[in-house]
Amino acid sequence: MTQWQFRNARNATVGGSLAALAFGxxxxxxxxxxxxxxxxxxxxxxxxxxxxxxxPETFLGPNCPYTAAEPARPGSVTVVVHKVxxxxxxxxxFHDENQNLELDRNFLGLPKEGVGFSNxxxxxxxxxxxxxxxxxxxxxVKRTTLTLRYFVER
Numbered sequence: 649m650t651q652w653q654f655r656n657a658r659n660a661t662v663g664g665s666l667a668a669l670a671f672g673x674x675x676x677x678x679x680x681x682x683x684x685x686x687x688x689x690x691x692x693x694x695x696x697x698x699x700x701x702x703x704p705e706t707f708l709g710p711n712c713p714y715t716a717a718e719p720a721r722p723g724s725v726t727v728v729v730h731k732v733x734x735x736x737x738x739x740x741x742f743h744d745e746n747q748n749l750e751l752d753r754n755f756l757g758l759p760k761e762g763v764g765f766s767n768x769x770x771x772x773x774x775x776x777x778x779x780x781x782x783x784x785x786x787x788x789v790k791r792t793t794l795t796l797r798y799f800v801e802r
Contacts, residue, residue, distance in 0.1 A: 680731040681785050683714075686793040687741050688724045691762060695745040697725045697796075701737045701785075707778045708740065720745070732790075738781035739766035743796055754800055762796030771797070 700712035743762035769776030
């Protein structure tokens, strides 16, 4: 092996190693994002504002894989859900005024506490469709806003 071949072979190995390292770092950074959700129209400072980031299979249920909560305060509350892998999700939120970790309903089945969904997905005679609430998480920090709706007069 000539001096030139040795040098190029060593540089290719080092270059290959650097490229692999850079790819690994980029993959690690893209492996999870922080999803900052601003929840608007919070009625009061009672309880907490809960958010859940859901897959199609867990949407509208209690077992969404990524959740977080912040104390309620009138107006807007930002809740950050950490380490959400890149993908498509729907966010559901409610104002848990009595902190029982359940969405309370009246005798007709209407929510007694404020509820909201990503994209302010429409609720026509029932909960929204996943497709209407779906959003893509792909950045190191993703921000979105949703509005709580209160169906029962306070």
